[in-house]
Amino acid sequence: MPQHDAIVVGAGHNGLTCACYLAKAGLRVLVVEASPTIGGMTTTRELVLPGFRTDVHASGYQLANLSSAPDELELRRFGLDLIRPEVSLCKAFPDGTCVSIHDSVDRTCADIARTSVRDAEAWRTLYRGYLDGKDALRQELESAPRPWAEMLAEDLRGPRAGERIRFRFQSVRTWAEENFESESMRILLADFAGHAGFAPDDAGGAAFAFLFLAVIQDVGNRAVEGGMGRLAESLAACLAQHGGRIRTGAMVTRIRVGDGRAVGVDLADGTFLPAGVIASSVHPRRLILELLAHADLGRTLITDAEHYEVGAAQMGIYVALSEPVHYSVGATASSATQVHLMPPTIDSLADAFRTARADRLPDEPSAFVVNEAAIDPGRVPEGRSALKVVLTTVPYDVDWPRLGAGYARSVLRSITERYIPDLEDKILAVSVMTPPDYEADVSSAVHGTVTHGAMTVYQQGALRPTPELGQYKGPVGGLYLCGAGSHPGPGVSMMPGRNAAHLILAEL
Ligand SMILES: Cc1cc2nc3c(=O)[nH]c(=O)nc-3n(C[C@H](O)[C@H](O)[C@H](O)COP(=O)(O)OP(=O)(O)OC[C@H]3O[C@@H](n4cnc5c(N)ncnc54)[C@H](O)[C@@H]3O)c2cc1C
DSSP: OOSSEEEEEEHHHHHHHHHHHHHHHHEEEEESSSSSSBBBSSSOOOSTTTOOOOSSOOOBOOGGGOOOOHHHTTTTTOOOEEOOOEEEEEEEEEEEEEEEESSHHHHHHHHHHTTOOOOOOOOHHHHHHHHHHHHHHHHHHHOOOOHHHHHHHHHHHSHHHHHHHHHHHHHHHHHHHHOOOOOHHHHHHHHHHHHOOOOSSTHHHHHHHHHHHHHHHOOOEEEEEEEHHHHHHHHHHHHHHHOOOOSSOEEEEEEETTTTTEEEEEETTTTTTSSSSEOOOOHHHHHHIIITTTTTOOOHHHHHHHHEEEOOOOEEEEEEEESSOOOTOOOOHHSSSSSEEEEEHHHHHHHHHHHHHTTTSSSSSSSSOOOOOHHHHGGGTTTTTTEEEEEEOSSSSOOHHHEEEEEEEEHHHHHHHHHTTTGGGGGGEEEEEEEEHHHHHHHSSSBBBSSSSSOGGGGSSSGGGGGGTSSSSSBBEEEOEEEEEEEOOOOSSHHHHHHHHHHHHHOO
16 A cells, blocks of 8 residues: 555745645645755745745735635634735836836726826726726636637627637737837836736737736736745645645655556656646646656657746845835836836837847846835845845856856846835845756746746647646656646645645545
């Protein structure tokens, strides 16, 4: 008899979520994690200086606000507390102006109206549309993905079919130009598409940007008190309560297959752990091409995995500060969860993407700042402060060991000159995570990416990661996918983990 009914590979938040549901249903569950610590892309560490706790990867608790998992798993009881700042998001411009998404739609619209009354009304109307469809959206996010043919047939039924189908595939540039007259609103939306690697002219960027921003308008751009790592810790505590276990420092090198079924996992230290159910939150490409390399999977699957696009690499610059800094646009920016800074127009954002995709460093990258300490002062020593600068699209194939530190310095210089005049004077220390650093830190960050596979329209929903694997089911019996490489995809949401667990339990 195997000691465990189910083994979950990867203790990121999705693997842990999946494990919690399985353990809660009475299965004996073991989570095996390659890193010495849990959390994957939801970790908080003293990266820059002792006493300065920073979110190494994800900071924004956004999509997770729509998830049923925190309530169902009672994560508050296990230590999850959220902070909801009044200003969710600010876009600052070098001319000293800004536009912000506030806690209430009225305040947001008043803010937008300073530039364009028409855009303020457009935002209100679009947001109302989001609220009307919110229940359906939640249902879609928290269920196995529907076949594309079914979704497209539905889009095409009834009046305004063309509009629906366009929105599904439209670029953020054309959609934003159709809906907003001000460049500030257009770039605000385009910046958000950039979070998931959509350049302004990429298909699919409009839907992602609008839904992401509407969710933030609705439920806020929250932060986890004490750092995003507390989410993983609360899930781990929930798992322990239900009898589940976690083994860290345990790299799975192979998923063993017998008679067409997964029968267990081999660890790097030579241990074999048998189980009837294996749930993997490993990057899909690595799952198929590495952990199942020995299995006879068939040419289509292998080719699809080889062609699975990994997406845009990111870079992080983590700054410990002697005291809080001041944005030239004023206090609204200092109090926001995130402040988007560069670049100021859609054209310049498109340039940044083009340059990064040509394996060159953009002169003006797409960059936003997370005001970690301003919104959660307990993360730094009293009186001190900290910022995290995220560059959403940088190349992977450049000589990062030689160029990384200098590039980070030039970005901080540019931010000081144009957005935060006292930044450089207050820096105590800086840490930089280049794409290879992210990849070394967590193996699912393939090529320094954060999404477990690009969010191109042909890698979404039931096509994510590939048509054959789009329903959380692996290529052999008893093997399931439960990470961000499955619907609804990346972000801190707990949804792929929860959806996969429901399927596993239904099949059992
Ligand atoms: C820099 C950065 C910023 C981000 N910002 C945000 C944000 O603000 N908001 C947001 O919503 N999302 C953000 N994200 C994205 C979000 O963090 C991820 O999409 C999400 O956390 C992925 O969760 P996961 O559990 O599916 O995978 P992961 O967190 O990647 O977990 C997978 C785990 O599997 C382990 N693993 C892999 N291979 C093996 C193996 N062979 N054996 C054992 N273990 C293995 C890994 O070590 C890892 O712990 C960001 C990500 C990054 C990197």
